[in-house]
Amino acid sequence: MTDSTESPDLTRRGGLTRLKEGTYGGLFAACAAITLLTTAAIFVTLLSDAVVFFRSISIVEFLTGTNWSPNPAGGGQAFGIIPLLIGTLTVTFTAALISIPIGTLTAIYLSEYATPNARSILKPLLEILAGIPTVVYGYFALVYITPALKATLFPEMSTFNALAASIMVGIMTIPMVSSISEDAMSAVPDELRQAGYGLGATKFEVSTGIVVPASISGIASSYILAVSRAIGETMIVVVAMGAQARMPEIQEAAFGIPFINPADVLLESGMTITVAMVQITGGDLTGGTLPYNSMFALGLALFAVTLVMNVISDIIAQRYREEY
């Protein structure tokens, strides 16, 4: 083949090709930029309006205040985030207690135990669960879960309560955990399972000792997504938890450590950060007023909570990562 005298044409190709390549690159970069710019724009808007708010109400007052009444008929306004933060964290934490274990075990079942047939039926079914409008979940919590809890475990419970709402938010986010975790587990190369089985591992040992550690970063991102979704969930909470920014009673335990009786939060009505924002927009809202600006302060706080959650789960995932 080397006896050919004609040397190959290696010159750079002409303008049109290069222009086309450049255009494609630019187009793709522009799409990527849209998300980035939107995030940045949201952050800037939040920040600028929140700054206006913090001129009237100090950050300390906002972060430590235990009374939230942005628009009272009479008397003074108060903008303390604590009751809302308690509401949001209660719902998020309780929902995670439901969605993370059930979702993870479902994912293990689907990826490792289910026959291909069972998987092909169950996975779409689970994803339908994610497609139900959240307002339907909310009414379901109000009309079925609360009465059921009242009739069995907690007769004293309020009609609007955090527990039923949290359970429902948890159920709603199960498919997020199970679906994304299952994808991560299925992506683990089969050679690793074979190696485990070849050593005499049981299915359970292979699933928990090999597959789960190898897919932990995917599993962790499913948790992040589910938790973020729970933090931001509004409709279920509005319907089932009521909209009362209630401050639970702070009691003093041994050694003077303050604590809140979980029943006082879970079995009573409450309000989350998102619901507080909805309530403000629901009233006669005038731009530039203090309640209006408080919305952006709340948005910023929500943003911060989500960010902290993401960072924590990222650190945890990093710690247990076993990349294949």
Add this chain to the structure above:
Amino acid sequence: MSNTTTDDSLITTEVQADSNDDRAAPAAGTAVAARDLNVFYGDEQAIDDVTMEIPEKRVTALIGPSGCGKSTFLRCINRMNDMIEICRVEGDVEFGGKNVYGPNVDPVALRRKIGMVFQKPNPFPKSIRDNVAYGLKIQGYDGDVDARVEESLKGAALWDEVKDQLDSSGLELSGGQQQRLCIARAIAPDPEVILMDEPTSALDPVAASKIEDLIDDLAEEYTVIIVTHNMQQAARISDRTAVFLTGGELVEYDDTAKIFEDPEEQRVEDYITGKFG
């Protein structure tokens, strides 16, 4: 394609060198035996009525063209075929005198006695130590795990290369080192038989030759059954060779020297000399 005379003589000399080996001479007990074994994948027959006895503490090579059933046969021994839904096994495979397809046999317990090394090095994404200790851990080994890890890595001729990095990931090793790590992992629980499914086919020649040397050493303590595509490799390292041809038929099974120097079957000779397959 002129690989008849020269290649043949090469193989012959090496086979002779091997048959001088001290473990080739005395008769050994049987480690694994197949009796009237038939395996089907759906309607397709992968193993056709195979009966053979595999001696203990010897290297037995299974050779043959692609799709001849040699890997299927290997995976019958530790019942790895159980995981393939459409796979059906008829007949007996005996290990230590017991039929592994008998009614009370737990494949998990069986696999703890039979180690396996795969075609592609497949260390777990864990540290070198945890890789080797994995089998010990799941089997509830109550001795000194670190000592056993060291012993196994030495047994796999890997200790000197990794003794200072036992906590780093097994995936940071080279392909040949990874495969020796997999061998260390397989021998750590002290099995009786080691199955190897083309253990060097994904490795470069230098790494492959290290594995071959290692296999020779392993046969001092273990029964090694190895599937290989590489006939020179079978000739170099094995004591007994079984030739499978298309359709899962065991055509000839004899001492390696006999198979490579003077096979009974014309089809085996054709295969070995490259006229077929």
